[in-house]
Amino acid sequence: MTDGLDLYRGMRLIRRFEDAVQALFQKGEVHGTTHLYSGQEASAVGVCSSLAAGDRVAATYRGHGHALALGVSPQGFMDELLGRATGVCGGRAGSMNVIDLEHGLMGCYGIVGGTMAAATGAALAFSLRRQPNVAVAFFGDGTSNQAYFAECLNFAAIRSLPVVFCCENNLYMEYTPTETVTAGAIADRPRALGIATEIVDGNDVFAVRQAAASALELARSGSGPVFLEILTYRIVGHSRSDPGAYRKPGELDEWKKRDPLLLARRALVDEHGFDEAEVDRIDAEVERQMETIVENALAAPWPDPSLPVEQFAGGAR
Amino acid sequence: MTDGLDLYRGMRLIRRFEDAVQALFQKGEVHGTTHLYSGQEASAVGVCSSLAAGDRVAATYRGHGHALALGVSPQGFMDELLGRATGVCGGRAGSMNVIDLEHGLMGCYGIVGGTMAAATGAALAFSLRRQPNVAVAFFGDGTSNQAYFAECLNFAAIRSLPVVFCCENNLYMEYTPTETVTAGAIADRPRALGIATEIVDGNDVFAVRQAAASALELARSGSGPVFLEILTYRIVGHSRSDPGAYRKPGELDEWKKRDPLLLARRALVDEHGFDEAEVDRIDAEVERQMETIVENALAAPWPDPSLPVEQFAGGAR
Amino acid sequence: MSEIEFRRAIFEALDEELARDPAVVHFGEDIAAAGGVFAVTKGLAERHGERVFDTPISELALIGAAYGSAINGLRPVLEIMFGDFLPLVMDGVINQAAKFWYVSNGQGTCPLVIRSAVGGGVRFGAIHSQMPAPWFQNVPGLKIVAPALPGDAKGLLLSAIRDDNPVLFLEHKHLYGVKGPAGTGEAIPLGVAAVVRAGSDLTIATAMKSVHEALAAADELAGDGIDCEVIDLRTLRPFDVPAVVQSVERTGRLLVVEEAPRTGGWAGELVAEVAERAIGSLDDIWRLATPDHPIPFSPPLEDAFFVNAQAIAASVRSRLGR
Amino acid sequence: MSEIEFRRAIFEALDEELARDPAVVHFGEDIAAAGGVFAVTKGLAERHGERVFDTPISELALIGAAYGSAINGLRPVLEIMFGDFLPLVMDGVINQAAKFWYVSNGQGTCPLVIRSAVGGGVRFGAIHSQMPAPWFQNVPGLKIVAPALPGDAKGLLLSAIRDDNPVLFLEHKHLYGVKGPAGTGEAIPLGVAAVVRAGSDLTIATAMKSVHEALAAADELAGDGIDCEVIDLRTLRPFDVPAVVQSVERTGRLLVVEEAPRTGGWAGELVAEVAERAIGSLDDIWRLATPDHPIPFSPPLEDAFFVNAQAIAASVRSRLGR
Numbered sequence A, B: 001m002t003d004g005l006d007l008y009r010g011m012r013l014i015r016r017f018e019d020a021v022q023a024l025f026q027k028g029e030v031h032g033t034t035h036l037y038s039g040q041e042a043s044a045v046g047v048c049s050s051l052a053a054g055d056r057v058a059a060t061y062r063g064h065g066h067a068l069a070l071g072v073s074p075q076g077f078m079d080e081l082l083g084r085a086t087g088v089c090g091g092r093a094g095s096m097n098v099i100d101l102e103h104g105l106m107g108c109y110g111i112v113g114g115t116m117a118a119a120t121g122a123a124l125a126f127s128l129r130r131q132p133n134v135a136v137a138f139f140g141d142g143t144s145n146q147a148y149f150a151e152c153l154n155f156a157a158i159r160s161l162p163v164v165f166c167c168e169n170n171l172y173m174e175y176t177p178t179e180t181v182t183a184g185a186i187a188d189r190p191r192a193l194g195i196a197t198e199i200v201d202g203n204d205v206f207a208v209r210q211a212a213a214s215a216l217e218l219a220r221s222g223s224g225p226v227f228l229e230i231l232t233y234r235i236v237g238h239s240r241s242d243p244g245a246y247r248k249p250g251e252l253d254e255w256k257k258r259d260p261l262l263l264a265r266r267a268l269v270d271e272h273g274f275d276e277a278e279v280d281r282i283d284a285e286v287e288r289q290m291e292t293i294v295e296n297a298l299a300a301p302w303p304d305p306s307l308p309v310e311q312f313a314g315g316a317r
Numbered sequence C, D: 001m002s003e004i005e006f007r008r009a010i011f012e013a014l015d016e017e018l019a020r021d022p023a024v025v026h027f028g029e030d031i032a033a034a035g036g037v038f039a040v041t042k043g044l045a046e047r048h049g050e051r052v053f054d055t056p057i058s059e060l061a062l063i064g065a066a067y068g069s070a071i072n073g074l075r076p077v078l079e080i081m082f083g084d085f086l087p088l089v090m091d092g093v094i095n096q097a098a099k100f101w102y103v104s105n106g107q108g109t110c111p112l113v114i115r116s117a118v119g120g121g122v123r124f125g126a127i128h129s130q131m132p133a134p135w136f137q138n139v140p141g142l143k144i145v146a147p148a149l150p151g152d153a154k155g156l157l158l159s160a161i162r163d164d165n166p167v168l169f170l171e172h173k174h175l176y177g178v179k180g181p182a183g184t185g186e187a188i189p190l191g192v193a194a195v196v197r198a199g200s201d202l203t204i205a206t207a208m209k210s211v212h213e214a215l216a217a218a219d220e221l222a223g224d225g226i227d228c229e230v231i232d233l234r235t236l237r238p239f240d241v242p243a244v245v246q247s248v249e250r251t252g253r254l255l256v257v258e259e260a261p262r263t264g265g266w267a268g269e270l271v272a273e274v275a276e277r278a279i280g281s282l283d284d285i286w287r288l289a290t291p292d293h294p295i296p297f298s299p300p301l302e303d304a305f306f307v308n309a310q311a312i313a314a315s316v317r318s319r320l321g322r
């Protein structure tokens, strides 16, 4: 995936996928809770479009966007969210814990900081096996105060592990403004460890892609971890039950003016020489794609609870 | 405790106490393991001599020095190390886990980083109760990579808690040189959080005392935590079973030339106008004090294992 | 008698203790300004000011803050949002809080409470549905409280906050919306079980959401002429073993129902206690718990995974040969 | 048959697996250059280069590194120096490693081993003497191995490293210096108990250091005409319940001896399993464990705290009315 339209399509798919999830939620077809990625699409698409075969990604509970950007089947993912047997994890994982190794998705991690741990471990494997791959951890701004953050940054740094830490700073940790519980600037933390650190406009997919490409190259070259702080905003609730009262007045509207899809569309037309019509066509294609996906998902079979489940890999003992 | 001779006496007591522990260990009178403080005395004495009534200290498994500097009874402490009923914790705690609230010792913590957690909590209590006290955490250089370190620094910083974090940098974490597993400089970590940070010669008790006094004053004033990096060296093994092979050639000898007791003695005579004889007298007094302590400790009664033990504070349920 | 919602019962206990005792404080992630992700603490911060506050996502620092302040004059109540995150505070609980009183030789106490939302059946998947009680059941010095009924939730939380030991207070997500008799609103002692249904053929001992399942099963079984006694354990550490033994000595049969993987859960502990003490009076003893694998997300898988009233009734019938 | 020291048995298993399989790596605090605080891994780094390495004091990152590398082609063996520090890796074990295979629906496995020195009796006090097995006994997907004999230690560690599941491998500090028959030096399957002494009056099931205590007690009791069968469980998750039930069906009595606080330990689980399956064949069933408080440092207190051969023999005599 390399051209601008592809990046746009990737983002559009995520946005419409999340819209569909939200609608299905309201209809009672998706159960439990979901954490939508809407507004942050440029981060996942910008980073994941720069990966090489064999690279691994650790995504969060807010992982739909990362998964789709990695090429995980949107059908299989939607089926998973609906708990169907045809889901990428057979319905076992649900929204927060999807794993799809074939597409480089090590997992979506429900524990804040878990992605950093997982990616650090993957990078350790790459490093010791002399495998020319990079591991990517996505996580939020609030994660910068969690134990795994500091321990993993240091561990990756001292072993010069090929890992790119992608901090998606959307200003909030659930409903609490991160700045109110965070001392200093997030980017100063990796810097204090001597880790190469860059801050990037997370709503500009081209900027993210460029920053990610450099970061991945640097990490792949063996010079150690790279930290990207990706400034973005979540234009939907944290999860299903979000009270929403925490946003500063006008903030949401301001950020909606910088919606990554809007920005990308504008750039494609104004700078990359595409027609509006071409972009519209993508929208229409994604629309149809999502319709089919939702339809199929709703018709997909449920897993059979009467099937026996082994306790351990490799047999009962 | 304010005059130079008192500081010297405090350090001398610790040194000879540790020597006595070591001797008793070799005789099989102290069991298990101990982590001696020899070489680092200026840190405990410099910091603890500046505390106010009601301040609290969290010490490590290498806590004999901190305890004695706080004024914990050397007899009670030695009895504890020998597992006697007359020990400050009745023999329940032993070398690594002593608690003596009366003297401000919240505990000696066997888990690396545990002191930072405990002191942060104490400072939270002081802060919410508007109590004009400061909590002090002692910990080592190796602790800077442990989870509690980063989480507690941030927590203390955002709540402007009255806590002084005293990092006793003795270059090693057990047998591993800390620099080999630590990215960047330790002091840059609190600095990245905007925490007031100072590095001090940890073998110069006067320097430590001065830095500690300022740090305590700052923390007490409500302006938030302070971080002191106290550069020192452990001139004995990490614990009983130390193989010792990790030290760089000549390193130990170099540091012994800067033994805090030597430096203090020199300063007392050269700068503070005391006679060598006065200092010698202290040595002799401490010598006699330690003899009595050891004698008493060896004669102290054992706890009675047949006494009933409650499961919970406040009764069986 | 007036009714109270489980969620509200928790709120009232917190609110009253905060009002009564200036040493009580409550903190956790998103509990103050937003009122908690399960809307339990809405309005609490407005009422009690700085003693109710939001924290960073720093579970290790939080348990440290709770422990350190508890041994220095506060009575902190810490919320760990989901029970699944409790492993992050285990070091603080095991190696600091639960040891303090004993190791200090009684110099001081460590009165802290950890509130946490636990349990499954709400489609939250493998990492937001677990039952942490068994992870903590071998920690001396710790109490574990696990209410089933709204009135109990309040009375037990009052006692937990007043208790001088560290207490893990488990709130089953499924129960937050449940209403029940408010009771007296007074403190209920920890460590005391309640017979919530008297019966003579069989004792079912359980806790939290499973109490409701057991009661429903008992209703169903009554139709088959099987008369179940149902015991709500209420406290999982220490168990009220005498209450269970007493009941079993009458009924001769004990079924322990637990919402946690079968192997290594607290049901085993209770079965062992009773077997050791009352093997002579026992005709039968067994447990029902979940399978030994993580909690599946998919609704049909999750529904089959947990032990519900039907499963309890079926098991009782089969074990009694009916 | 040749003899081997327990410590050396661990070394050999690590050494052989590192040599056999390039995916095996070993890391932890002070294990490489210094050879470990219990001198178990001396020389291992020299023999296997960068695959054996020292780490910072970062237990959360370590379990992350183990988990992340295990699902990406390595077979990491992580040392957590003392079992008392294992709470710091519990999140990684519970929420990452032990769930991976199931939640991924079998897409991949997570073959990792955590070695840890556990247990008391060596005057290390309350925070360096604990038995972590019970904290982990309710974690589906995890295996727990707990050898008593040097030959077993090697064979079981070989199997643990080759196993495709996360395995917690517990090494009792007291056993490091113990010597015993080397055995074949081959892998010994996990989950299989061993009858280390045959007997007909009573079954004693136990693990680790307590196996040695039980054997000594059995010798003593033989003098009184009480013939004990001693079962070394060897694996604590999953238990070899059939082996214990089989034995109990012959002897009619089961004593489970555990080195951990009595309440909520694994002995309760085993007693419950056996009671549920074999209550008809049981004349008696009970456990011996430590008191429910932290481990005291003082030698006389610590000696009285742990269950030794004398305590086992005395309990058997009293329970059998001799």
Ligand SMILES: Cc1ncc(C[n+]2csc(CCOP(=O)(O)OP(=O)(O)O)c2C)c(N)n1
Binding pocket: A062, A110, A111, A112, A113, A139, A140, A141, A142, A143, A144, A146, A168, A170, A172, A173, A174, A178, A238, C029, C057, C059, C081, C085, C088
């Ligand atoms: C260890 C842990 N603590 C708390 C939570 C509950 N929780 C889930 S998401 C979240 C906020 C995370 O904020 P951030 O890292 O900024 O990511 P975002 O959700 O904004 O993408 C919290 C507190 C958790 N999942 N894990």
Ligand SMILES: Cc1ncc(C[n+]2csc(CCOP(=O)(O)OP(=O)(O)O)c2C)c(N)n1
Binding pocket: B062, B110, B111, B112, B113, B139, B140, B141, B142, B143, B144, B146, B168, B170, B172, B173, B174, B178, B238, D029, D057, D059, D081, D085, D088
């Ligand atoms: C969480 C934890 N991990 C490991 C240990 C084992 N350990 C005890 S002391 C020590 C080294 C600590 O080094 P440092 O912080 O520099 O303190 P020092 O001993 O040098 O004073 C280690 C690794 C521990 N006690 N706790």
Ligand SMILES: [Mg+2]
Binding pocket: A140, A141, A142, A168, A169, A170, A171, A172, A173, A174
């Ligand atoms: Mg955020």
Ligand SMILES: [Mg+2]
Binding pocket: B140, B141, B142, B168, B169, B170, B171, B172, B173, B174
């Ligand atoms: Mg050090």
